[in-house]
Amino acid sequence: TQLLEQSPQFLSIQEGENLTVYCNSSSVFSSLQWYRQEPGEGPVLLVTVVTGGEVKKLKRLTFQFGDARKDSSLHITAAQPGDTGLYLCAGAIAGNNRKLIWGLGTSLAVNP
Amino acid sequence: KAGVTQTPRYLIKTRGQQVTLSCSPISGHRSVSWYQQTPGQGLQFLFEYFSETQRNKGNFPGRFSGRQFSNSRSEMNVSTLELGDSALYLCASSLMGSEGETQYFGPGTRLLVL
Secondary structure (H helix, E strand, O other): OOOOEEEOOEEEEEOOOOEEEEEEOOOOOOEEEEEEEOOOOOOEEEEEEOOOOOEEEEOOEEEEEOOOOOEEEEEEOOOOHHHOEEEEEEEEOOOOOOOEEEOOOEEEEEEO | OOOOEEEOOEEEEOOOOOEEEEEEOOOOOOEEEEEEEEOOOEEEEEEEEEOOEEEEEOOOOOOEEEEEOOOOOEEEEEOOOOHHHOEEEEEEEEOOOOOOOOOEEOOOEEEEEO
């Protein structure tokens, strides 16, 4: 059962464009993480959000955690080719033995 | 600090064989988790080891097993390989393995079963 839905699944844009990817669930998470994975590498943590309504910024990346802690979004401003990769969200369900629930990811290609 | 290392990086096996993958965590990290990643299923949690003990287990058959040594290095073994076991196997380490704690991933071992 896939508890975390990520959309879109694939995204191909031109350099300089803005984009938003989404991570949705019917479950409540105590925290949610966003990772980026480049080809041939493992995922690298970008941010962890823990408070409903929380907004975190990392340079051109803006992460938002939904008020009910069931969903999250990642907005990238003025995308660059270096942003290309697979963006994964992972949620921790309180009391669920510390296991993370993973989305399938959004594969982003930024064309120069 | 050196990152998480995994060996081998690539592996080709045939059905019915068995395979052992190795993971060396970041120095000082005591928790090691293993994941299977495929395009259709995404990251699937296999198991977590902490201080040489399996602390959590995912929903994989008994053909998948693991262990952790006193130096926190970990191995996972897959016996009687099936075609569907072809995947990227990722190892992640963290200090305590607590909820929401940062996991540091290795580059993975790409296994192809023919």
